[in-house]
Amino acid sequence: MSLESILSILEQNWPNYLKGAYITLLIAIFSTIIGALIGLFIGVMHTIPLRKKSFKSFLLKIVNFILSVYVEIFRGTPMIVQAMVVFYGIAAYGFVMDRFLAAILVVSLNTGAYMAEYVRGGIVSIEKGQYEAAEAIGMNHFQTMVHIILPQVIRNILPATGNQLIMNIKDSAVLSVISVTELFFVTKTIASINYKTADSYLIACVMYLIMTLTASQLLRLFEKKLDGPKDYNFQSDKKSA
Amino acid sequence: MEKVIDIRHLNKSFGNHEVLRDVNFSVAKGEVVCLIGSSGSGKSTLLRCINLLETPTGGEIIYNGENILDKDHDVSKHRTHLGMVFQSFNLFNNHNVLKNCVVGQQKVLKRSKQEAEKNALKFLEIVGMDKYINAKPSQLSGGQKQRVAIARALSMDPDVMLFDEPTSALDPEMVGEVLKVMRRLADEGNTMLIVTHEMEFAKEVADRIVFMDKGVIVEEGPPSQVLVNPVHDRTKEFLKRTLK
Numbered sequence: 001m002s003l004e005s006i007l008s009i010l011e012q013n014w015p016n017y018l019k020g021a022y023i024t025l026l027i028a029i030f031s032t033i034i035g036a037l038i039g040l041f042i043g044v045m046h047t048i049p050l051r052k053k054s055f056k057s058f059l060l061k062i063v064n065f066i067l068s069v070y071v072e073i074f075r076g077t078p079m080i081v082q083a084m085v086v087f088y089g090i091a092a093y094g095f096v097m098d099r100f101l102a103a104i105l106v107v108s109l110n111t112g113a114y115m116a117e118y119v120r121g122g123i124v125s126i127e128k129g130q131y132e133a134a135e136a137i138g139m140n141h142f143q144t145m146v147h148i149i150l151p152q153v154i155r156n157i158l159p160a161t162g163n164q165l166i167m168n169i170k171d172s173a174v175l176s177v178i179s180v181t182e183l184f185f186v187t188k189t190i191a192s193i194n195y196k197t198a199d200s201y202l203i204a205c206v207m208y209l210i211m212t213l214t215a216s217q218l219l220r221l222f223e224k225k226l227d228g229p230k231d232y233n234f235q236s237d238k239k240s241a
Numbered sequence: 242m243e244k245v246i247d248i249r250h251l252n253k254s255f256g257n258h259e260v261l262r263d264v265n266f267s268v269a270k271g272e273v274v275c276l277i278g279s280s281g282s283g284k285s286t287l288l289r290c291i292n293l294l295e296t297p298t299g300g301e302i303i304y305n306g307e308n309i310l311d312k313d314h315d316v317s318k319h320r321t322h323l324g325m326v327f328q329s330f331n332l333f334n335n336h337n338v339l340k341n342c343v344v345g346q347q348k349v350l351k352r353s354k355q356e357a358e359k360n361a362l363k364f365l366e367i368v369g370m371d372k373y374i375n376a377k378p379s380q381l382s383g384g385q386k387q388r389v390a391i392a393r394a395l396s397m398d399p400d401v402m403l404f405d406e407p408t409s410a411l412d413p414e415m416v417g418e419v420l421k422v423m424r425r426l427a428d429e430g431n432t433m434l435i436v437t438h439e440m441e442f443a444k445e446v447a448d449r450i451v452f453m454d455k456g457v458i459v460e461e462g463p464p465s466q467v468l469v470n471p472v473h474d475r476t477k478e479f480l481k482r483t484l485k
């Protein structure tokens with residue numbers, strides 16, 4: 001390892017490294033957003049109050065059962081295996097999926113399975129009084145969720161979503177098994193040509209770190225922005241008059 | 242007198258625990274009724290049955306001539322006629338003071354933003370919280386929160402205000418500011434049903450006192466009777482315990 005050799009690798013390969021990092025970021029960002037939406041959907045479905053013995057509640061139970069099976073499968077198996085099963089499984093039916101889309105699909109489904117639990121926990125942890133106050137002014141369950149509960153849940157799961165984004169930036173490396181040209185795959189290719197394995201991966205390492213650190217800083221800023229100013233604006237007599 | 246709420250043979254059980262037993266009582270338009278009784282006697286449950294936060298297990302609740310326990314009765318609409326104030330305030334944590342008083346008007350009553358804000362400001366001024374419209378609930382004291390909660394309920398222009406121990410969760414120095422607001426509402430002729438442990442306040446504002454014990458109404462009448470010369474032993478005992 002030497003600075004010289006690192007610089008020469010960078011000189012020859014920087015466009016590929018950047019492209020790889022770009023694909024990694026795209027996969028991580030899109031999958032985290034889609035996964036969070038999946039999680040939100042499942043969390044909401046799981047907390048719809050059931051009215052006893054109606055056809056609707058029967059249907060809801062079946063849907064929720066299927067959703068639970070999905071969550072358990074994706075939380076209980078390694079993403080690297082999921083990637084193989086999804087990509088080659090679909091390919092076996094003669095339909096070759098775009099590798100990038102397959103990657104987004106796998107990471108989204110994986111993220112969704114984790115987020116579902118966070119969302120359910122987030123919904124359950126909202127005090128009963130918030131629901132009762134909303135119902136007491138005449139809101140139905142849907143209105144209560146949309147205007148009162150979910151905004152609070154989303155705020156509460158934001159840190160978990162941020163964690164998931166950081167995990168996805170790192171874990172998307174496993175998608176190299178289906179030859180998605182993300183940062184790890186690109187690095188592997190570069191190293192197999194120049195035989196400077198350690199140096200090539202050290203560069204990838206620093207790039208991953210830059211991405212994850214930037215992501216966590218941006219998220220922290222975003223959270224602060226959402227929380228609004230610490231002080232409220234006291235309406236002076238002049239203003240209200 | 243025109244009855245707004247008329248409760249007949251109301252029963253409520255949680256499992257095999259009978260919490261309300263054959264409760265009969267009514268509230269007339271413009272009347273201020275205070276509900277008193279020891280802890281666990283069913284006061285909150287009775288109040289919550291009236292706006293269907295609890296579903297009664299028997300009896301009738303007639304609201305302006307309609308039985309709200311009928312299967313096809315519009316629960317959401319019924320609730321807009323009643324303003325509920327909780328012991329624990331329950332302000333919407335994700336909204337500022339103004340939005341707390343506006344969101345129900347907009348989403349449930351379908352009022353325009355402008356109209357809703359104008360109405361909200363009117364009531365926020367009455368409770369003395371109009372200068373805090375931008376504050377989040379977490380930035381307010383208990384007394385301030387409760388006054389906003391009262392404004393939120395009033396903003397829906399309800400026919401009846403229900404209060405469930407509105408001052409019980411407050412530090413003593415904040416009780417006064419909330420009672421002052423409630424006194425004003427009573428003076429202005431609002432119909433109010435108040436669960437309270439504040440006997441002095443009840444004596445002052447109530448047209449009628451209802452004493453509950455173990456799920457039944459034991460005694461009711463004007464404060465001068467129920468609070469000063471109660472007939473029943475259970476009422477006497479309760480007053481002796483609370484007034485000393």
Ligand SMILES: Nc1ncnc2c1ncn2[C@@H]1O[C@H](COP(=O)(O)OP(=O)(O)OP(=O)(O)O)[C@@H](O)[C@H]1O
Pocket residue numbers: 255258260278279280281282283284285286287
């Ligand atoms: N959701 C519930 N499930 C089971 N039991 C309940 C429920 N809500 C209330 N109870 C029971 O019903 C009884 C009456 O409760 P309620 O809250 O109406 O009393 P209260 O008169 O308001 O008392 P307090 O002065 O302490 O507020 C109590 O014994 C209580 O344990």
Ligand SMILES: [Mg+2]
Pocket residue numbers: 284285286405406
């Ligand atoms: Mg109570």
